[in-house]
Amino acid sequence: MSSLESQHERKLVAAAQADPERFLDLYDSYFHRVWAYAIRRAPNRAEAEDVTSEVFRRALENLGAYEWRGVPFIAWLLRIAANVLIDRWQKTGKESAGPLPETAGSHTDFERRAMLFQLVDRLPETQRRVIELRYVEQRSLLEIAAMLGKTEGAVKQLQRRALEHLREQWEAAHG
Amino acid sequence: MADQEIARIEAALAECPSREFQDRLRSELERKIRMTAATETTGVRKGFTTVTPYLTVADPERLVQFVKDAFGAVETGRSIGGSGHLHCEVQIGDSMLMCGGGARGRETPLALHLYVPDVDAVYDRAIAAGGESLRVPEDRPYGERQGGVKDPTGNLWYIATRFPGVAAWEGMRTVTPYLHHTDVLGLIDFLKRAFNAEELGVFKSPEGRVMHAALRIGTAILEMGETTPMPASLYLYVPDADSLYGQALAAGAKSLLSPANQPYGDRLGVVEDNWGNSWCIATHLGQQTQ
Numbered sequence: 001m002s003s004l005e006s007q008h009e010r011k012l013v014a015a016a017q018a019d020p021e022r023f024l025d026l027y028d029s030y031f032h033r034v035w036a037y038a039i040r041r042a043p044n045r046a047e048a049e050d051v052t053s054e055v056f057r058r059a060l061e062n063l064g065a066y067e068w069r070g071v072p073f074i075a076w077l078l079r080i081a082a083n084v085l086i087d088r089w090q091k092t093g094k095e096s097a098g099p100l101p102e103t104a105g106s107h108t109d110f111e112r113r114a115m116l117f118q119l120v121d122r123l124p125e126t127q128r129r130v131i132e133l134r135y136v137e138q139r140s141l142l143e144i145a146a147m148l149g150k151t152e153g154a155v156k157q158l159q160r161r162a163l164e165h166l167r168e169q170w171e172a173a174h175g
Numbered sequence: 176m177a178d179q180e181i182a183r184i185e186a187a188l189a190e191c192p193s194r195e196f197q198d199r200l201r202s203e204l205e206r207k208i209r210m211t212a213a214t215e216t217t218g219v220r221k222g223f224t225t226v227t228p229y230l231t232v233a234d235p236e237r238l239v240q241f242v243k244d245a246f247g248a249v250e251t252g253r254s255i256g257g258s259g260h261l262h263c264e265v266q267i268g269d270s271m272l273m274c275g276g277g278a279r280g281r282e283t284p285l286a287l288h289l290y291v292p293d294v295d296a297v298y299d300r301a302i303a304a305g306g307e308s309l310r311v312p313e314d315r316p317y318g319e320r321q322g323g324v325k326d327p328t329g330n331l332w333y334i335a336t337r338f339p340g341v342a343a344w345e346g347m348r349t350v351t352p353y354l355h356h357t358d359v360l361g362l363i364d365f366l367k368r369a370f371n372a373e374e375l376g377v378f379k380s381p382e383g384r385v386m387h388a389a390l391r392i393g394t395a396i397l398e399m400g401e402t403t404p405m406p407a408s409l410y411l412y413v414p415d416a417d418s419l420y421g422q423a424l425a426a427g428a429k430s431l432l433s434p435a436n437q438p439y440g441d442r443l444g445v446v447e448d449n450w451g452n453s454w455c456i457a458t459h460l461g462q463q464t465q
Contacts, residue, residue, distance in 0.1 A: 023204065024205060028201075031192070031200075032192070039190045049196050052192075056200060056204055057204070060207060060208065113187050116188070117191050121197075128194070131188060131191070132193060132194060134188075136189070137193075163184060171180065
């Protein structure tokens with residue numbers, strides 16, 4: 001993390017500690033990374049949603065306890081996430097159902113996926129909607145066409161444009 | 176090259192979060208922040224939420240004894256007013272109740288939704304304490320086992336235990352006031368304009384009667400349903416009683432008492448709405464001075 005990023009992060013956290021309303025800025029900044037972490041370790045999407053929700057609930061409650069000691073805020077959030085996952089595994093009686101948090105995926109891989117999710121969020125709305133219906137909800141082009149009131153060809157076109165857009169941004173970010 | 180990269184992107188997209196979830200969690204956090212802020216705001220007495228049921232009955236001593244015997248209520252304070260009427264505060268579970276009356280004046284018994292771990296046992300205790308059965312505990316289609324008791328001073332208690340796994344409105348406490356009126360939709364509209372109430376849900380029968388509705392005012396939940404009207408009295412703790420009093424009048428309420436500082440440490444104004452409910456709008460100024 002560059003010192004500029006780290007400074008920005010410190011400001012965001014300090015603002016939220018002083019005024020809880022500002023916690024939503026932290027949520028907007030860190031949601032995708034917490035999600036990228038949770039979806040890889042939870043057994044399914046519904047549980048990844050539960051884990052992500054719990055991480056932010058706990059973070060909101062305990063934000064006052066977070067102290068800046070050169071530890072990035074994301075590391076603090078992911079430690080909460082690891083604890084949430086452990087709590088859940090213990091509750092369901094499953095023994096370590098999945099790789100241990102520290103070893104799952106390389107750091108860069110995780111950051112890249114979080115970044116991709118963020119890029120999807122910033123797509124023009126119709127393109128974003130097509131991506132979500134196609135890849136998250138796994139719907140067919142025909143279904144999406146019916147839902148959006150477009151032709152199948154138009155949906156295909158939107159999908160291609162969105163993917164191309166994502167590839168460009170992704171390459172610009174990672175070279 | 177580009178195709179390969181796109182294939183990798185497509186694979187990763189399957190794990191993309193849904194926008195609906197992202198927005199839902201954001202709203203939940205926003206609500207939590209707002210509720211925490213509201214409880215920390217000055218103006219609300221410690222241990223109270225925005226709305227406290229105010230049970231005004233002819234024999235408040237009898238009422239206090241009943242809630243102690245039936246529901247294990249704990250008396251947290253009492254005082255006798257200048258006109259000789261008793262004001263008593265009790266806690267049931269995590270909820271505060273005000274009980275008053277005993278002097279001349281209007282009686283406003285309330286209906287209250289009470290959640291307990293074992294409805295059957297509490298129902299039996301309520302009957303033994305002098306309550307009259309409205310209905311014996313039974314499993315209800317809306318996710319709880321519920322029985323009803325009318326206490327000796329006229330308040331209705333809907334005693335319930337939620338089925339396991341049934342979620343409650345966020346902010347639901349042990350006791351929730353339950354308003355009965357004929358025009359619930361009109362009342363909801365008034366409460367939105369007067370007290371910034373937020374509608375949580377309205378459930379209608381096929382004929383269009385409002386069977387059940389829930390609202391949030393500040394940190395408290397209020398329930399209502401359409402049946403024989405039962406005007407209620409409720410005590411609000413808010414950061415700025417004067418401004419909310421003005422807002423309530425603008426929304427169509429009539430004034431019963433202009434805001435003034437009271438000897439017990441509240442600044443209080445009282446209004447009555449078109450449904451006959453009276454709303455004590457208070458800001459707690461500090462320690463009780465009496």
